[in-house]
Amino acid sequence: MQQNLNYVYPHIFWVDGSTIPPSSCAPPAPRPPPVPERKRRKQIGRDGMYLCFLVIFLLVLLALTGVGLGMFQILQLQKELAELREVTSNHSYWGERGNSNKTTGKKEMKTAAHLTGKAGQKSLPLEWETTYGHAFTSGIHYKNSGLVINQTGLYFVYSKVFFRDQTCNSKPLDHTVFKRNPAYPKDQVLMEDRKMDYCVNKMWGRSSYLGALFNLTKWDSLYVSVSETNLVNFEESKTFFGLYKL
Numbered sequence: 001m002q003q004n005l006n007y008v009y010p011h012i013f014w015v016d017g018s019t020i021p022p023s024s025c026a027p028p029a030p031r032p033p034p035v036p037e038r039k040r041r042k043q044i045g046r047d048g049m050y051l052c053f054l055v056i057f058l059l060v061l062l063a064l065t066g067v068g069l070g071m072f073q074i075l076q077l078q079k080e081l082a083e084l085r086e087v088t089s090n091h092s093y094w095g096e097r098g099n100s101n102k103t104t105g106k107k108e109m110k111t112a113a114h115l116t117g118k119a120g121q122k123s124l125p126l127e128w129e130t131t132y133g134h135a136f137t138s139g140i141h142y143k144n145s146g147l148v149i150n151q152t153g154l155y156f157v158y159s160k161v162f163f164r165d166q167t168c169n170s171k172p173l174d175h176t177v178f179k180r181n182p183a184y185p186k187d188q189v190l191m192e193d194r195k196m197d198y199c200v201n202k203m204w205g206r207s208s209y210l211g212a213l214f215n216l217t218k219w220d221s222l223y224v225s226v227s228e229t230n231l232v233n234f235e236e237s238k239t240f241f242g243l244y245k246l
Contacts, residue, residue: 111139112244117234125223146221158211162238168199174227175208
């Protein structure tokens with residue numbers, strides 16, 4: 001007896017030389033596992049620590065900047081104070097102090113003189129007080145009623161004479177500043193002034209002032225002469241004579 005066997009043949013598909021069962025399909029891609037809660041907390045903690053370090057760094061940087069600005073201001077104040085002290089130490093009165101020589105450390109004295117009237121004189125040229133009251137000499141020599149130049153240079157020379165009397169007269173009042181030098185046989189007039197018609201009342205007074213720049217040489221001697229010695233008021237604030245080197 002012949003048995004009829006029914007065979008079911010499976011369907012086979014050929015794809016590029018490979019056989020794929022019809023019921024087979026690609027499995028879905030696996031999902032990444034969820035981040036554990038502990039790792040997330042660690043990440044947040046690290047971010048907070050970095051932020052804290054950044055804030056501390058900025059605060060330290062700000063503090064250092066403030067300290068630097070403070071030090072700069074302190075150095076500036078110290079520099080200004082040193083300059084003020086230097087200016088104050090270099091400031092001096094005529095004949096008492098001199099300028100400081102930075103290269104040699106020596107003190108350079110001012111070349112100047114201020115002479116005041118000396119009462120009781122009748123001869124010419126006029127004699128002067130060199131030490132009493134406001135009178136002084138510094139770096140220059142007073143000899144035989146005159147100022148002797150010790151160093152060639154540019155000088156400002158001045159002289160003031162105050163005339164006064166109790167009666168009017170028509171005599172001219174002359175006021176002259178002149179110089180002498182061994183190299184010249186005659187006196188040389190530097191400045192002169194003449195007063196005319198100087199009184200209208202019985203008691204009168206008149207000032208004569210002379211002042212100018214001159215280039216003087218060593219051994220020049222300067223003098224003051226007037227036409228009427230007996231009419232001169234020799235008070236130190238009214239009659240004086242002086243110079244200073246520029």
